[in-house]
Amino acid sequence: xTDTEQMQKTLVSMTVNGVERSAEVESRTLLVHYLRDxxxxxxxxxxxxxxxxxxxxVNVDGRTxxxxxxxxxxxxxxxxxxxxxLAHDGVYHPVQEGFWEEHGLQCGYCTPGMIMSSVxxxxxxxxxxxxxxxxxxxxxxxxxxxxxxxxxxxxxAAEKVRAGS
Amino acid sequence: xxxxAFTYSRPATVSDAVALLVDNPxxxxxxxxxxxxxxxxxxxxxxxxxVDLRDITELQGVEASDDSVTIRAMAxxxxxxxxxxxxxxxxxxVEAINVVGDxxxxxxxxxxxxxxxNDPAADLTAVALALGGDVHATGPNGDRSISLDDxxxxxxxxxxxxxxxxxxxxxxxxxxxxxxxxxxxAHPASGYAIVGVAAVLGMDGDTVSQARVALTGAASTxxxxxxxxxxxxxxxxxxESVEAAIRDVTAGLTIxxxxxxxxxxxxxxxxxxxxxxxxxxxx
Numbered sequence: 297x298t299d300t301e302q303m304q305k306t307l308v309s310m311t312v313n314g315v316e317r318s319a320e321v322e323s324r325t326l327l328v329h330y331l332r333d334x335x336x337x338x339x340x341x342x343x344x345x346x347x348x349x350x351x352x353x354v355n356v357d358g359r360t361x362x363x364x365x366x367x368x369x370x371x372x373x374x375x376x377x378x379x380x381x382l383a384h385d386g387v388y389h390p391v392q393e394g395f396w397e398e399h400g401l402q403c404g405y406c407t408p409g410m411i412m413s414s415v416x417x418x419x420x421x422x423x424x425x426x427x428x429x430x431x432x433x434x435x436x437x438x439x440x441x442x443x444x445x446x447x448x449x450x451x452x453a454a455e456k457v458r459a460g461s
Numbered sequence: 462x463x464x465x466a467f468t469y470s471r472p473a474t475v476s477d478a479v480a481l482l483v484d485n486p487x488x489x490x491x492x493x494x495x496x497x498x499x500x501x502x503x504x505x506x507x508x509x510x511x512v513d514l515r516d517i518t519e520l521q522g523v524e525a526s527d528d529s530v531t532i533r534a535m536a537x538x539x540x541x542x543x544x545x546x547x548x549x550x551x552x553x554x555v556e557a558i559n560v561v562g563d564x565x566x567x568x569x570x571x572x573x574x575x576x577x578x579n580d581p582a583a584d585l586t587a588v589a590l591a592l593g594g595d596v597h598a599t600g601p602n603g604d605r606s607i608s609l610d611d612x613x614x615x616x617x618x619x620x621x622x623x624x625x626x627x628x629x630x631x632x633x634x635x636x637x638x639x640x641x642x643x644x645x646x647a648h649p650a651s652g653y654a655i656v657g658v659a660a661v662l663g664m665d666g667d668t669v670s671q672a673r674v675a676l677t678g679a680a681s682t683x684x685x686x687x688x689x690x691x692x693x694x695x696x697x698x699x700x701e702s703v704e705a706a707i708r709d710v711t712a713g714l715t716i717x718x719x720x721x722x723x724x725x726x727x728x729x730x731x732x733x734x735x736x737x738x739x740x741x742x743x744x
Contacts, residue, residue: 306469323469323511326462326502345462347499350565359537359568364462365498366569369469370491370513413564434652435563 308368312337313381323369327361328352330368331378339379339408343437350436353409354378360416362435379408382415390456391415391449400449402440410436414450418457426451464501468510474517475599475626481512482624483601488512490626492535495562495570496578520628525550529594533629534574538567550634552743553641553659557588560645562652573627576612579619579682581717582653586613586683588643590675591659594632600625613682635671638664640698640742644734645678648721654678655722656730658686658738667697674735679716679727686710689735703739707732 308325309318312335319334331337331354340363343351352363355377382389391414394400401407410433417424417432424432429450430443438446472478482488488510491497500506514520520534525546532541541547542558554572561567561575561584575585576596590613595606601624609630612619621627635641645657656678663671672690677683692706711728718724 304468322466324464324466346502347495350563353565359539360565361569362565364502365495365565367469367494367498367511370494370515416564416568431559432564435565 306369308372310368310371310373311375313376313378319368321368323367325368326364327354327356327366327368327371327376328363330371331363331376337378337380341405341408343405343409348435348437349406350409350413350433351406353412353436355412355416358416358419360413377412377415379412382411389415390460391418391453393456394449394451394453395446398445398448398452400441400446401438406436406438406440410438410446414453417450418454422458423454424450462502464498465504465507465509467508469513470510471513471516475519475628478512478514478517478626479599479601479624481510482626485510486623490514490577492574493537493566493570495566496574496580514626523547525634527634529631529634530554531629531631532572534627535571536573538570538572541572542567551592551632551641553588553592553643553661554585554632557584557643557645557659560584560643560647560652573630576609576630577619577621577627579613579617580653581616581681581683582648582655582657582678583683584643584645584654584657584677587654587657587659587675587677589630589632590683590685591641591643591661591673592632592635593661593673594630596621596627597629597631598622598625598627604628610685613684616681618682635661636663638744640664640744642738642741642743644738644741646730646734656727656734658731658734660735660738660742662693662698662739662742664698664744669693669696669698674738676714676731676735679731680714681717684714686735688712689739693739698739698742700740703736706739707735710735 305320341351343349347365354363489508491511491513523544524531530547538558548555575583641661643659645654660674674686674689688709696702716724716728
């Protein structure tokens, strides 16, 4: 491959948190770098960079997604939801509220991914058992909490969502 | 972490995808990407072109008929698990999919991709072998079907040609009187199978009339345990008959060993998990 080809960029557009966004990127640009470096949405974190830790989880067309394991070009035309899109008019999403109320974080680095995975989990299963919460969050690693308060946070959110519906 | 540069295309038809593969022998197919993209980030794989199948509508979906379940190339693990017909016909698929990777892998990774990648520690390779069926591929010379029994060759190697695209796999649906199970001993960090065993048994009353038992994780590729299949056929499914059937389970197999699971330990796990899979089979 020649240098010219390597530098070739494509205009990639997608709906991010309800807003049409686009940027010119190389085909090898990962979705997480597209979001952080090109759109300035730094709430999505880079943790391990090897598809294991889940700090970069976002939702793509309703599917839970490690943004470090997708190229931005694959997501062309898709609808993406990141941690920045959860709160509305200063009101936290029930999962965000759960993490606040139940002390579901310490350093906070894994939290955006943990919350985005939990949002997907509750859409799929609004009344999960603790075992189901742990199973569905297996792709998200937290080195601070020991997970107990994260499970409580998701349970809080599940109860809140059910009470509100 | 940046992979090497590549050109990216999204063909609209299978024949366009095949043409792109013929044009560039170094091109790789991108489906769910949950094995390929991590490998590219580590630069273990550096294809100069990716052919993304996501726009090809004929590669989407799952169907269940009276005698088989068809899983198309772009159907994700969760598409299969959430398909009521497939889940009811082949509960072993649900059982195995629930222990694949994590929620993100299950939401994007494809079952067909797992078969084609043929990771020696994949779960669905053993399950597909235990069910039996055919892989359907399209190449420059047209369509062909490959029996799953002839598909897996060796570490990351199948009988597929580099310019062929798998369109779908058909998995056999056993008779009503069948029992099946998948049992896995997972690596605690990676979640991959150190050893996994899938068993699909046809029953005539209390007697095993047909058996397909397949192993993953322990050898260089998923493989059928033919000595076990022969020994259990014609027997009632009891602790004693299973103990007898697994006596020579590792004979003729080259068992992998590494720092996590030396050969002797893995061989022991093969016995334990074969027994658990057989005794754990459910209608």
